[in-house]
Amino acid sequence: MSCRQALNVFRTSASSFSARHAAARSSTNAASRRMAAARHYSAQAEGEQKSADKAEGSSSSPAEQQNAESSPESECAQMLKKKEDEVQDLVGRLRYLQADFLNLQRNAAREKEQQRDFAITKFAGDLLETVDVLAMALKAIPPSAIQPPSTDSPAPSASEKSAEAHLHDLHQGVEMTHRLLLQTLFKYQVKPFDPTGEKFDPNRHEALYQAPIPGKEPGTVLECQKTGYTIKDRVLRAAQVGVVQDTS
Numbered sequence: 001m002s003c004r005q006a007l008n009v010f011r012t013s014a015s016s017f018s019a020r021h022a023a024a025r026s027s028t029n030a031a032s033r034r035m036a037a038a039r040h041y042s043a044q045a046e047g048e049q050k051s052a053d054k055a056e057g058s059s060s061s062p063a064e065q066q067n068a069e070s071s072p073e074s075e076c077a078q079m080l081k082k083k084e085d086e087v088q089d090l091v092g093r094l095r096y097l098q099a100d101f102l103n104l105q106r107n108a109a110r111e112k113e114q115q116r117d118f119a120i121t122k123f124a125g126d127l128l129e130t131v132d133v134l135a136m137a138l139k140a141i142p143p144s145a146i147q148p149p150s151t152d153s154p155a156p157s158a159s160e161k162s163a164e165a166h167l168h169d170l171h172q173g174v175e176m177t178h179r180l181l182l183q184t185l186f187k188y189q190v191k192p193f194d195p196t197g198e199k200f201d202p203n204r205h206e207a208l209y210q211a212p213i214p215g216k217e218p219g220t221v222l223e224c225q226k227t228g229y230t231i232k233d234r235v236l237r238a239a240q241v242g243v244v245q246d247t248s
Contacts, residue, residue: 141167192227
């Protein structure tokens with residue numbers, strides 16, 4: 001091979017290498033441009049996503065801030081309602097205790113009054129036997145035996161008094177004693193009662209016997225053998241009576 005031919009081959013190879021090198025460089029540049037474009041689009045998309053997130057965050061932040069701001073108010077409202085419920089409960093308890101205390105005061109006053117009124121119950125019951133004895137003594141003397149002396153005749157002296165006069169004076173003394181004792185008991189609300197003719201009441205009467213009496217309503221008091229007594233509205237002693245028997 002001559003020098004000319006070798007030179008031509010070298011030139012051809014150099015031009016081919018240059019063309020390949022230029023093609024490779026253009027490919028590299030295109031790839032670089034594509035990568036730059038991809039980076040550009042990726043950065044733009046990322047920026048848009050950040051903008052959207054930021055916008056979303058900015059749009060939701062007022063509600064969150066409002067919730068954050070309203071949270072202490074709601075807690076205060078809940079605490080206030082709780083305290084109001086406690087106050088209402090305490091007020092209800094106070095009213096209940098006040099009513100209970102008033103009832104206790106009324107009951108204590110009533111018991112005190114009853115104790116004062118019925119303090120002499122036993123003593124008055126013991127005196128009733130004395131009253132009964134005096135009443136029996138008065139009934140033992142018939143009215144015809146205690147006729148007062150005639151006013152036409154001169155008054156005899158104490159030594160010349162007859163038995164009738166002494167009996168009359170004794171009867172008057174017993175009667176006055178009996179009346180005075182009843183008046184004293186009456187001052188303390190101790191009152192006698194005679195249920196003759198009334199309907200028999202086992203709470204106030206004590207039946208001693210029963211007898212069929214024509215023309216009398218069965219179950220009524222026929223006779224009162226011992227007078228009954230009450231102290232205020234309470235029976236101190238039941239009256240001892242005879243009751244009309246039902247003959248049907």
